[in-house]
Amino acid sequence: MTPEQLSASILAALRTLMLKGQLQLVELPELVNVERPKNREHGDWATNVAMQLSGKFGVKPREFAERLQAELIHAEGVERVDIAGPGFINVFVSDAAAGALAKVIVEAGNAYGRGSELSGVKLNLEFVSANPTGPIHLGGTRWAAVGDSLARVLAFAGAQVTREYYFNDHGAQVDRFARSLLASARGLEAPEDGYSGDYIGEIAQRVLAETAEDILALDDGLAQEKFRLAGVDLMFGQIRESLHHFGVDFDVFFHENSLYESKAVEKSLTKLTELGHTFEAEGATWLRSTTFGDDRDRVVIKSDGDAAYIAGDIAYYQDKRSRGFDRCIYMLGADHHGYVPRMMALCAAFGDTPGVNMEILIGQLVSLVRDGEPVRMSKRAGNVVTMEDLVDAVGVDAARYALARSSINSTLDIDIEQLSKKTNDNPVFYVQYAHARTKQVSKNAAALGVDLSEFDPGLLSHPSEAELISKLSEFPRLAAQAAEFREPHRVARFIEEVAGSYHRFYDNCRVTPMGENPVESVHRTRLWLNNAATVVLANGLELLGVSAPERM
Template identity: 65%
Template sequence: MPSGETSAIELVIVTPQDLARELFERILSVAARRGADVSGLNVDDVVLERPKNRDHGDWASSISLKLSKPWGLNPRELATELANDAQSISGVASVDVAGPGFINIRLEVGAAGALAKTIVDSGATFGNGDVYRGVKLNLEFVSANPTGPIHMGGTRWAAVGDSLARILQAAGGEVTREYYFNDHGAQIDRFSRSLIAAHLGEPTPEDGYGGDYIHDIAARVVAAYGNDLSVLPRHEVQEVFRAIGVELMFGEIKASLHEFGVDFDVYFHEESLHESRAVERAVERLREQGHIFELDGATWLCTTEFGDDKDRVIIKSDGDAAYIAGDLAYYLDKRERGFDRNIIMLGADHHGYVARLMAMCAAFGDEPGVNLEIMIGQMVNLVRDGQPIRMSKRAGTIVTLEDLVEAVGVDAGRYALVRSSSDSQLDIDLDVLGKKTNDNPVFYVQYAHARTCAVGRNAASAGVRREDGFVPEYLDHESESQLLGALQEFPRIVAQAAELREPHRVARYIEEVAGYYHRWYDKCRVLPQADEEVNDLHRTRLWLNDATGQVIRNGLGLLGVSAPERM
């Protein structure tokens, strides 16, 4: 390939989003000629997909099939008219019609190759979008009781929740990560009694908490108090262990999450809802809206009006607040703080709560599924030597976040937890995650990134400099077309992961990119051989190499996983 000057052609089409916008403009033109109604039609209706057979083109759309019936046209006739108009889109080589009205679009080689420079120039922002621009989202996850270390269910939510927050931010959303600190109720009493029993050498209460961590916390409470506990009445001793013990345990939880790469913007204390009379305010708001009634000395919320299987007691006949009272006050507090969308991640054992929470949302006059969303996560098992790990070294009866990190590290742990749909049960094979082979998915992706960095270092040593040349039409090898096609998908994948609340789509995507990159690396050389002079083919391929590294790096960043430059 001869050396030449950097291509000066201004190419419009470099991403599917660009192409969709251009195709939408052609649709509006056809509608104007035909006198068709375009009310309610927008660019999001133009869905582009990769043909399974790349001989059919780079992109395919079935928009003609969608529009033909409301417009009163034959779908193939409409597709043909759209295809004729789409021929004029800059960077498009050809547009064909297939079957009953599918539109197949092939890009010019240079238009496809121009993406490499776009990605490098965009850097860390490539993949970002505006799906949630101007939307305030509250994302509540983990929220484990401060009565022990975080178990594997909470650890899964830590990885998935933090990744989802990053993805929603990349999609333009204003995201607040929130941890609901359960420091009110019977579980805290059981925790404090367990600490006292450990301090006094008594058996663990029947409904209490066991494990070495209880003895550790109990000893630290005594040290922190600094005075003789034996002179205090039992109820005062319990209050000391309650106040100091919860603070120490929650400090450990926050430290574990931080080491796992997860930090929260807000730690909301359940106790504050009861101290601030927020529960009473929520009840009054619902009473004003006509959804509260009194029966048998108790105060009820009529949730059956909104699809719940039975009405719910808010204030019991003895005057104590029922559990749902805190939910009402907490949800209203979030809405009053200005959050448009409130997403709550709950474990599989909370599935029965969904209907009542959605009824609560509707009772406040909000839209379930929009103003309030509930995500249910399934259980996680750690497996070693083919057998599930049942016990923790420290917690005794549960496997914890610390156990996972100790076994495989933060990167492998986070990646393994986020690469599968959170609504499916997950078995994590520690033997596979400990291997430095392609069987280990996080190693496979990180190694691809490290390889792009190694190519970059070697290119610099060989005098191959990106800025000296870029000729996108040189990227015409089949493996380059496939790699570019995969890289184009990143913005769409990020938007889709945000809208569907599915971070695993990003993980699976960057694994595909890594595969395309490894195959391209085997077939196309970036560096000159022997006495070969550096030319624009080498430089252009370096752009593609670095673009791939950028996409993988961006994808790993959305998952909270590092992108090492050497491995």
Template identity: 65%
Template structure:
């Protein structure tokens, strides 16, 4: 019996208890959680405490009534009341153990949900400016964003991974001037970009350009370096992300918004809604009417588009493409950005934090020998995606970046994450998965197969713990999707790996000595393979490989 089945069965009991009391309350769910102390049972619920006050009854008294009905549920071994009204439930071995067979039979679909079934979600992440390699902050979004997209898809969503290609504005001008200066042997412009990658890109521009750059005006030279250099830099960014296991469905060019008239159309839409006014020769968005701390300039007095104008057009473009939910991942320096975007959303008649969500991630440091590696894109000492991968590899890099909440700053110890020992969390989980395959291979050599399954034989304490953790996977995935927290999947994988290693030390799948093969061995093989499947599913959601040998 899985948690959803138990919750549904308990709901029937709860609804009857409520109806017998003559109440018109209509409970719709029974929340379950794992007790911290496994001696208290397999599952616990506070449903009696939630309903006691509206029913005007003592919570323990109500819990006793629910417990009486719960004991009659097929597969429930016991239901006991604890504390002020908690209900602790223990499943019989057969009901708990049946999960192992179900997991193996469902395979890669085990844990799949329908939270966002059919919902189109636009997930925009990374979107680093094409003026240099992706720095480590952007790499965090690559790992977290791609994992979140995988989790959304596992919950039924139709996800579009989108990269906003910022090829319009002052930073591109600075990039082009920097390339040109490098080619001419001039000092890096005061506001420009430096570093070896600038010299490398400049050399490639010269190699790729078919004409003669020496005998054209400087303005034309700069335009060549802009067009070709940006394309080369962005090609490098795409390749780096692909090698990191991250690919995008849409690369949206900011220039399209300005060249297609989308900016003007978005401003006109707001004008029609009465939220645009003119002052001091500029055009303003009355964003304070929608919760912003000040109104925003959409067209400057010199006729140039204001910063928010591109946001207006881009958001409207996404909505016109049919995306009900739009998520944007931004760095820690964008906290002040959220309020104006939510005002924009509301002004267009949409619901802030529903039609548009902003996820803010904290900083990442790579630590070597106890000291953070310094980075500065303009100084040319940027710590890049390639630096991380070279130090620890793709799997460890992705896992390290996704393992912690985005709300927390992360220090990645390159020595730790480069180890092939259980101290390294990703190695610990991958080794558990590889061990399940090793056990399966060993079982095949002994002649142990899955020709029989008796769930009641999975009665060892370590098996009860292991089955309990396996049962949690669908709930963990759903939570990760709801809360936008893929780190929950990583932490779950570590918990499952720990439970499996403990079980491995206590229970054998293969017989010892002359001991005959029994259904205990065959049934345990199902459990072993179930663990391997769930570990593979969890690692897959994180974009991390699940090796069969290590």
């Protein structure tokens, strides 16, 4: 029995009570809340529907629960209904009703757990957006893993998700990058505010080799512009290749410079002026952001006529909304905490709702360690650890899983030694091994004549079977929560629990007969449960962008 099925049974019982005149006629919700109790001795399912709805019926919660108890006990699959405290209802279901879920899961396949909570929502998710001035560092790698997983989770909840990369090709950092390339090509030290690392020399030499004219014969201004155009293109090509190898592909690569070339910055500021949210002072144009909760007003056009950085943010947000996105989620680094109020202010200035039309997620720092000590920095990238460094050390699957399994609100140390182990101490190995084991069990079953021709859920009565069924039933709710709270790490922690439940089932309940014993109904039924575990583990790993191997 699924939570949705029990919810339907509860609502049906309430309708019957209303028809019998035992409850007054009121409008019922489409669903009622049904959850697993923390202590399974209290029941298979629990609901606080009495506290939620008793007021609408004009009765006390306990009395409401007692009336519902008397009717719900007759529902198919319900064995017992208990009432606790002021009106909490605990429901015990039969083994057959509980075990029936195994077949539901297998038949649903990769659709099991998929929701509709965000159906119809057009959502823009911007993440990574590293400057095209060097390889992706470890912080950006964390955003790549978490962002792509979040996109999958949101789509699983029904949203129409667009993955977007904001290409910072306008501003001082790109000029410093160009100067660094030019200096390297001329055999000079990197500028004091420039970039270093072997990759600078590699790109500079590629620019020289792939450009027909003699760039170094040009004056510094022209040469720098040549290096800027070609160097940024080459660097960004490497970034896109690294991301693709990491399993992360974007739908849109948005160029910051296009906001200035298209006059989008001017247009968005004109709109804010028309709305009365800008003012002139000290020769500059300001956004009256304090009106919308910011700690101070912000300069958008400086006194020298140049646009401040926030001007691009204003235009970019407006561009996203003009493309029809209902919600715009920004994933920003740990150094952007102070940036949130001004972003929310500009959202509100356009008449939108902060936290709804615009959401900002801030991620904490991540570091690489071996034996408890920080890993030596990458020579190629200068003083940072890159995506390539991590992937070379542990592989794509382990890297993605390790970065996605922790809350972005916590700092993270990635232990190379642990992620390289082929033991249960390594979380990704533990989960992948469980999936591979389910596939091997299915293969062995086929070889011994155990098939899916029979299903008697009442036979799934062993405690380890009940535990696994219970855990598998939680996947739809868990996936929905991961989407609601923007927390894909919930999926990783959940499938680790599923893996643990499956391993205990494997140790206690044979899917295949011993020796020369015949194949029985219980073996065929257990194969359904085994394959249901396959589905949930595979679906969970897919949401994290991690492979589900069939053998290890």
